[in-house]
Amino acid sequence: MTPAELSATVLSAIRASVDAGELVLPADVLASLEVTVERPKNREHGDYATNVALRLAKPAGLAPRDVAALLAIRLGQTAGIKSAEMAGPGFLNITFDAAVQGELARTVVQAGTAYGHTDTFAGTRINLEFISANPTGPIHIGGVRWAAVGDSLARILRASGAEVVSEYYINDAGTQIDKFAASLHAAAHGRPVPEDGYVGEYIGEIAAQILQLNPGVLTLPEDEQLSVFRTTGLRLMTDQIRQSTEDFGTHFDVWFSEQSLHDSGAVAQAMDRLREQGHVFDQDGAVWLRTTDFGDDRDRVLVRSNGETTYFASDAAYFLNKRDRGFSPAIYLLGADHHGYVGRLKAIVACAGSDPNKDIEVLIGQFVKMLKDGEEVRMSKRAGNIITIDDVVDWIGVDAARYALVRQSTDSNITLDIDLLTKQATDNPVYYIQYAHARMCSVKAKAAQLGIDKGAPEDFDPSLLTHVKENELLGKLGEFPRVIAKAGELREAHQVARYLEDLAGDFHRFYAECQILPKGDLELPIGLTRARMWLAEATQTVLANGLSLLGVSAPERM
Template identity: 70%
Template sequence: MTPAELSQAVQAAVSAAVEAGELAVAVPEHVTVERPKNRDHGDYATNVALQLAKAAGKPPRAIAEVLADRLRGITGVAKVDIAGPGFLNITFDAATQGELARTIVEAGESYGRNEALKGLKINLEFVSANPTGPIHIGGVRWAAVGDSLARVLRATGADVTTEYYLNDAGVQISKFAKSLQASANGKPVPEDGYVGEYIADIAKAITEGVPGVLDLPEDEQLQVFRTEGLTLMVAEIKRSMEEFGTHFDVWFSEKSLHDSGAVEKAIERLREQGHVFEQDGAIWLRTTDFGDDKDRVLIKADGETTYFAADAAYYLSKRDRGSEVSVYMLGADHHGYVNRLKAIVACAGDDMDRNIEVRIGQFVKMIRDGEEVRMSKRAGNIITIDDVVDWIGVDAARYTLGRTPTDSTITLDINVLTSQTNENPVYYVQYAHTRMCGVARKAAELGVDKGAAADFKPELLATQWENDVLGVLGEFPKILATAGELREPHRVARYLETLAGKYHRLYENCMFLPKGDEELTDTHRARLWLVEATRTVMANGLTLLGVTAPERM
């Protein structure tokens, strides 16, 4: 019996008690069951009696007695105790607990997936760094977290579109083009321009790819460097994202909003909602009506549209393309964007508490030998995604960046993350998976297997170590659903570390295979089912994080 099935059983017990006139309450839509920290308190516990007490007009323990009598009659429930003010502690018999191993193996890759967010259409935008240079360390964090979140959301039933917003219009692109032009002509890069070896590399690629570009008039030449430089830089970003295992369904151009007239149309739509006004020759959006610290200019007095106007048009584009919830994953220096983006949503007539979510990622730093690493030779003044991959690898980068809540700063220790020790979290988890694969390989060498499902004897999985692993395995669907609902993929990583720890202890205390002349027993076979179930969940979790599940290390 899984925790979800137990939750339904407790809910059914409440419903039956209501129908029998033993309780006069509304049946809860969902009943929470949890694994108690103290295993002497049973396999699972629920506080449903305390939750119902006020509405029922009865003491919690009296309600618990009613429900305990019904739960004791459920097949597979060995014991139901009432503790404290009215907690129900439920203990399964060994066969019911062990049956989970067969359930997981037969479900395979689908185990853990659920429909908690079924049908919800989410536009998930992340990274979205200016296409004026390589992805820096902050963007690498969002590449790991954003892609993992997309996988988790899809696994919980959501309809997700991942999107990269290319800021390919405006001042920074002009500075980028001028930097390329200066480098190609052997001149110093402008003081406020871009530096680093990549500028020289792109400039060289343009001069070789567009013969005669340096003979063009300066304005025409600059346009070539702008267009070609942008194309090459975007291609480079796409390459680095794909090699990092991060895929975007849509690469959305800011310039397209201006070229298509979408910005002007967005301003008119906002005007129709009654929140646009004119003052000092400019056109404004009254965002202070919805919590912003000041109203925002849409069109300046000189007729030039602002970045904010493009932000408004971009949000409306997402809505027009079917997004119910637009998730923006922004860098640590974008705190000021939260209220203004929410105000755009409200000014558009949408619900700023439902139709938009803005998440801010905190800073990342890297250290080696105790010293902070600050610069990249290629980019000049930042650490790039390629640097991170070169130093610690894709798996270590994705796992480590994804295992910490994004509202916390994080330090990546290169020495630790390239070591094969338990201090390295990705090694600790992946090594557990290789141990499981090793058991399967050894079994194959001995010519034994776990046997057919019909011959599996779940009641033989009765030691405390087996029970501990089964308990953690049962929590995976709930962990996944919570990670999706709260937009916190780090919960999956921390879960895998817990599972790895339980498996390592199981490995050290239980024999999975016969030794020497010992005969293969039903207990060995049952444990092989448990090993395969654990490997399945570990692989499923690593896949959701975009991390490989190696068979050997």
């Protein structure tokens, strides 16, 4: 029985008590009631506990212990529940029959890759935008964090039933692109890049590619040369970014060009729509959006007095585009240096007539640094003074990088220790989890050598799984669907990572205390061997499913 099934069972007991006149509850309380069950820290208190009696006491006009006593009787008569006992001021401690608890192993194995998936967010269309760095250089270490976290969040939300479009906003308009083109142009001529331009070996590499693709470009008038370097350079750099993210296991459904908003007239149309709603005004020759009406610290310029459109106008048009595509919420994942954008984006949403507390979410990711031999690594030879996504992959690999970047809350600064993350030892968290998966694969391979298999579903006897470590492992497996749903609700991919570490620990302890296969003179009843093989395979399934949500592989050998 999963936690969700137990919650439904408790709710049914409450409804039955109401129908029998034992409990009197207002209709609205009963209609909106959600039952929460938790694994108690002290396993002597049962398999699960709930505080629902404490919550119902006031509307029922009874003492909490009286409510708990009524529910304990009904739950104790429910098939599959060994006991339901009142505790403390009104808690209910529930213990399953071994067969009911063990049945979860069969449920997990038969569900396979679908186990853990729910319909929690069914009907929700989410636009998840992340990285979105200027295409003026490789993705740096901050963007690498969002490449891991953003892609994992997309997977988690989809597993929870949401329709998710992952999106990269290509900032291919504005002065930074002009500086990028000028840097490429200078490199092609063998001149130093402009003082405020871009440096690094990649500039020379892209410039050389442009010359190869356009052999006569340097004979053109200078403005035409710059146009070629701008257009071709952007395409080549964007292609590199796209390839790097794909190599990192991060896929984007949409690559959205900022320049396309200008070319299509969407920016002008957005300003017209906002003006119609009364939020645009003209002053000192410029066009402004009155964002102070919605909590911004100052009004924002849409068009400068020289006629130049600002990035803020593009942001407004981009949000309206997302809204027109039917997304709610639009989730933005931004770096630590973008705190000031939060209020501005919410003000845009409010000016557009949407709900800034519902239709947009902004997550801020803190800084990342890398250590090698105890010293901070600060530079990349190819990209100059930044560490790139390709550097991270070269140093520690995709699996270790993705896992290490996801396992901490995005609210926290993190440090990646290259030496630790490339070490095959249990203090390396990704190795610890992958080793648990590989260990189970090894058990299956050894069983095959011995001519043993787990048998057909009807050969599985869940009542044999009575050891305390089996119980703990089954309880952890049952939590997986709820962990995914909670991670999606809170936008916290690290909750899946920490769950996997706990699950791996439970498996390693089970493996140490519960013999799975015959060994030497130590024989086991075939029924117990098969039951434990089902439990091991269920754990293998959940580990693989969880690692997949984080974009990390589940190797069969280590």
